[in-house]
Amino acid sequence: MTYQIKLEVFEGPLDLLLHLIKKNEVNIYDIPISLIAQQYLDYIELMKDLNLEIAGEFLLMAATLIHIKSKMLLPQEETVSEEEEGEDPRAELVRRLLEYQRFKDAAEELGQREERWRDVFYHPHDITTEGEEEVMIEVGLFDLIDALREMIEKIPEKMSLEIIPEELTLRGRMTAVMERLDIAGPEGLTLWALLDKDTTRRAIVITFLALLELARVRFIKLLQVEGSGTVRVFRNEN
Amino acid sequence: MEDREIKGVIEALLFISGEPLSPDRIKNVLEEIDRGKIKSLLWELQQEYDMRLSGLRIVEVAGGFQIVTPPEVSQWVKKLKKIKQSARLTKPSLETLAIIAYKQPLVKAEIEDIRGVDSAGVIKGLLDKRFVKIIGRKDVPGRPILYATTKEFLQYFGLKDISDLPTLKEFNELAEEEGVGSLS
Numbered sequence: 001m002t003y004q005i006k007l008e009v010f011e012g013p014l015d016l017l018l019h020l021i022k023k024n025e026v027n028i029y030d031i032p033i034s035l036i037a038q039q040y041l042d043y044i045e046l047m048k049d050l051n052l053e054i055a056g057e058f059l060l061m062a063a064t065l066i067h068i069k070s071k072m073l074l075p076q077e078e079t080v081s082e083e084e085e086g087e088d089p090r091a092e093l094v095r096r097l098l099e100y101q102r103f104k105d106a107a108e109e110l111g112q113r114e115e116r117w118r119d120v121f122y123h124p125h126d127i128t129t130e131g132e133e134e135v136m137i138e139v140g141l142f143d144l145i146d147a148l149r150e151m152i153e154k155i156p157e158k159m160s161l162e163i164i165p166e167e168l169t170l171r172g173r174m175t176a177v178m179e180r181l182d183i184a185g186p187e188g189l190t191l192w193a194l195l196d197k198d199t200t201r202r203a204i205v206i207t208f209l210a211l212l213e214l215a216r217v218r219f220i221k222l223l224q225v226e227g228s229g230t231v232r233v234f235r236n237e238n
Numbered sequence: 239m240e241d242r243e244i245k246g247v248i249e250a251l252l253f254i255s256g257e258p259l260s261p262d263r264i265k266n267v268l269e270e271i272d273r274g275k276i277k278s279l280l281w282e283l284q285q286e287y288d289m290r291l292s293g294l295r296i297v298e299v300a301g302g303f304q305i306v307t308p309p310e311v312s313q314w315v316k317k318l319k320k321i322k323q324s325a326r327l328t329k330p331s332l333e334t335l336a337i338i339a340y341k342q343p344l345v346k347a348e349i350e351d352i353r354g355v356d357s358a359g360v361i362k363g364l365l366d367k368r369f370v371k372i373i374g375r376k377d378v379p380g381r382p383i384l385y386a387t388t389k390e391f392l393q394y395f396g397l398k399d400i401s402d403l404p405t406l407k408e409f410n411e412l413a414e415e416e417g418v419g420s421l422s
Binding site for chain 2: 011099102114122
């Protein structure tokens, strides 16, 4: 006789047993042990056929089931009265199954809570408080040079050949940077924003030197958001 | 200070705090107000939010109060903030977590007794996710590690405290409900 078995994934032997008990609609306090044991073994056989890894626990349970079955096959001693029953060989298994079922139910309830609560959001901790300033790190020289190189690479080649009529001075550029930072306020400006008006290599280099000079004399701060490459320029308040 | 003002302060504190705020912590800020008063105002505030049916709620979770967005608005919140949700917990994880939550503190062998399978990997995963922590060692031979659930666990499942978990079903109740047979 063959069973049509739809393979579901069971977590462990207890889970599989509960499934078989439910499927056969049998009383958990009076498990027809030979039926259930047979189906259990068929299941393991199927798992083998499918090359599923069978955990040792499954085999241990198989042995337990066979052991219970053999115990039940032994002729019951005809005791004097029917009420005086010996310990049912299945009792321990039933206790374990019910205990497991309790937590299976509890897990399901947790799962429902999870479903509901994972869609509940709260305001993230994004206010910088004292001692939490390390979110921004000071920019190293290499990061700046990287940024400069990227910026220069972005200039269309043709533009870089144009002759700039205006006079560019370091001092003039330093003043311009400070003015722009004043307007920007405490948020500061990204390096990109500061450089975006410069369309020639020379202009970029001069702005860049202006930034370095301003940082050296501590008029400005150059910070980088940790993890990202973005460099932000801030006016130094003190 | 009038109640209305205190309530306003409490609301502001809840808004700005990134985590559940306990009445005690609110008391640390509003020193002159007694704790009972803070608690009753918190509940009033909570009710006001509920009745207003706004996009915000005040929930009591993990030992404190917190302003949150309810699930009804989550699809839009997620769209704006591009929130990356972690995958849901697996069945073995939920099961193990349930056992730890109800029976804590307990050792690995007790978990495995109930589940009937090796649970080392699952426990490690729960430790990594910070839903479970090690709280010491049991005073028996071998001194096995004792596990318990964390504040993050409460927060994730929206529980006030561990007693907020639904009570476990009784055996006979189970047998009937689950259709696994009934008492004869």
